Amino acid sequence: MNRHAPLILNVDDTEAARYAKRRTLSHAGFAVEDAVSGIEALQKVEALRPDLVLLDVRLPDISGIDVCKQIKQRWPATAVLQTSATFTSPADRTRGLEGGADSYLIQPIDPEELVASVRALLRLHAAEDKLRQLNESLERRIVERTSDLQELNAQLVEQIAQREHAEAALVQSQKMEAVGQLAATMAHDFNNILASVVGYMYLMRRKVDDPALLALSDKALSVVDRGRRLTSRVLAFARSDDLVTAAVDVRTLLHGMEDWLRQTVGGAVTLTVATDEGVDLVATTDASQLELAILNLVINARDAINGTGSIGLHAGVQRRETADGDLPAGDYVVVSVKDSGSGMTPDVVARAFDPFFTTKPVGQGTGLGLAQVGNVARLSRGAARINTVEGEGTTVSIWLAWGDASQVETFSRSGFGDLSGQGERILLVDDEADIRRTLAQLLGDSGYEVESAASGLEALTLVAVSPPDLLLLDVLMPGIGGLEVARRVRQVHPRIPIIFLSAHADAETIAAEVPHAALLRKPFMREELNLQIRRCLSGPRAAPVTPPA
Ligand SMILES: Nc1ncnc2c1ncn2[C@@H]1O[C@H](COP(=O)(O)OP(=O)(O)OP(=O)(O)O)[C@@H](O)[C@H]1O
Ligand SMILES: [Mg+2]
Structure with missing residues (x-):
């Protein structure tokens, strides 16, 4: 067969x-x-x-x-x-x-008809069979193709979402940059205008002795002072764009701020600071900008709890396996400030990081706190996040790229808790009388003993007579400039901490000319000045670090 x-x-x-x-x-x-x-x-x-x-x-x-x-x-x-x-x-x-x-x-x-009929039927069936197979394979291919298309479509949707996200982030960062530049220019000019107003007011005060007029001018000066504080905040925010990152030990930094933060929030508020143990909490960031960011968060928390409640600061390490928006996958040091305050509405959350967005009354908020926090996080290759429940409280977290523990500059923060001075002697050198007067007043109020010099030459003479604990030096002065003064002082007293004050000098030039000096950009906030002075006075050059017993 x-x-x-x-x-x-x-x-x-x-x-x-x-x-x-x-x-x-x-x-x-x-x-x-x-x-x-x-x-x-x-x-x-x-x-x-x-x-x-x-x-x-x-x-x-x-x-x-x-x-x-x-x-x-x-x-x-x-x-x-x-x-x-x-x-x-x-x-x-x-x-x-x-x-x-x-x-x-x-x-x-008829035999022939039988055979022909059988053949015809078999042909018909074979054709039907082929058609059925074709149909089946067609259906199978349609199903396969449909699922391929669905997969492609899902990929496309995701790519579009990613692109939209990236575009939004770009627009936001361009917006921030533009706003920052504009604000910085305006604040700078405005500061000069205010400085002239102060100058004329002082001249005017010399010519009057009517107590009523003097009281009015006191009021005017205090309003001008508020204006100057505002412009310094704007400039501090604009400057957070060019921060200098280094490996920073966040545990030391946070505990070092503890007492001082407690003073800031007042006695009725419980403030706790906790850091994860047994792990390096080293972030790549700018220490003073991070301190300012934490201060901004704590002040926001204090305002949100309105007098009574609790504020918890925490620092730990977290790993992100996948990217989350503007936060790439990786290891992070996360600093968070949690409060039991009013919380925020979704509308407020959406705009909270925008510069100049505030819900506080005129004169109480500039809306730059969280903008600065966002900037520091972004420039530390991280991001800032808000978690909030209306009526229950808020946690704002700063994610900072994990840093190399071996690169951390060790310095003792003992006694750093209180920002005020203990009678340390500061020599202040600036050719502008107004600045000398204001700064001397401010430093005196903070508990320092201040001596001023109006020129480089005068400064060098004073140092030769009796070296101070710290030198505050203007960079641009007629005659012997600040850098030259610093070099000469260092030759004789290599361990005196030096802080340069300048609106223009760039950090790199200074670091190259005078190693280990600090730079404070004019105008600065009182807190920034005090922080910088405390940091320098408790640094290794002022008091060698003794290893803990
Ligand atoms: N912890 C918080 N709880 C509730 N709302 C908050 C909190 N932090 C910030 N906000 C809201 O976000 C807004 C913006 O905060 P941001 O710190 O940027 O500015 P500000 O505090 O208003 O002013 P500034 O910090 O410049 O003095 C605040 O006005 C407030 O409405
Ligand atoms: Mg604020």
Whole structure:
């Protein structure tokens, strides 16, 4: 039997007819199996799966019409050619075809017609089969393609979201830069105007001795002072753009601020400071800007709790496995300030980091606190985040890129808690009388003993007579400039801490000319000045670090 020849099941109970059909079909090259009853026919279809069943209508057990119906129901791909010698009327043929037969032939059948009919039916079925397969594979491909497209679409949606996010971040940072520049220019000019007003007021005061007028001018001076404080904040914010990063030990920094922060928030507020133990809390950031940022957060928290409540500061290490918005994956030192205050509405959260956004009354908030916090975080390769629940409280976190512990400059912060001085002697050198007077007043109020010099030469003379604990030096002065003074003082007294005051000098030039000196940009806030002085006075050059016992 030819394995590839189509298999025909030849069903007829009349032996002669069955034999004749078998002979014809075998002769034409088909494989042929016989069955003599309806039951046997069904069993063989199930077992052999023939390509075509040649089915006589009259069978001893089940009628051929019913056998055909069952075959078509269970194996619809099998072709059925019904034959009959007894049921030959058009009605019989109709019944057969409606029972599911693919064709109906009346016996006796001409052998050639039988073979031709079988071939035609097999062709038809093969074509149908192909079509069905094609359909199935088409459906499968459509499903596959659809899921590919869905995946592509999801990727596209994500890419679009990422791009929109990046664009928004870019726009925001450009906005900040533009606002910062504009504000800095304005604040700078405005500061000069205020300085002139102060000058004229002092001149005026010399010419009057009416106590009422003097009291009014006192008021005017205090308002001008508020204006100067405001412009210093604006400039401090604008400057937070060019901070100088280094490895900073955040644990030391935070604990060093503790007492001083407690004084700032007042006695009725519980302020706690906690840092994760057993891990380096070293961040790549700018120590004084970070201190200012923490101060800004604590002042915000104090305002939010309105007198009573708690403020918790915490520093720890956190790892981000995946990027989160403007925060890339990586290791971070996270400093957070949590308060039990009023919380913020979503509207306020959305704008909180915008420069000049404030909900505080005129004169009480400039809206630059969180803008500075955001800047420091961004420039420390991190980000700032707000978590808040209205009526319950707020946590603002500063994420700072983790730094290298071996690069941390060690310095003792012992006694640093209190920002005020303990009678240390400061030599203040500035050619502008106004600045000398204001600064001397300010430093005196902070508990320092101040001596002033109006020129480099005068400064050098004073140092030679009695070296001070710290030198505050203007950079640009007629005659011997600040850098030259510093160099000469260092030759004789290499350990005197020096802080330069300048609006223009750049930190790199100063670092190259006078190593280990600090730079404070004019105008500065009182807190900045005090912080810088405390830092220098407690640094290793002023008092060598003794390892803890
Ligand atoms: N801890 C907080 N709880 C509730 N609201 C806060 C908190 N911190 C900030 N805010 C809200 O965000 C606004 C912006 O804060 P930001 O520190 O930038 O400015 P400010 O405090 O208003 O002014 P400035 O800090 O310049 O004195 C605040 O006015 C306040 O509405
Ligand atoms: Mg604030």
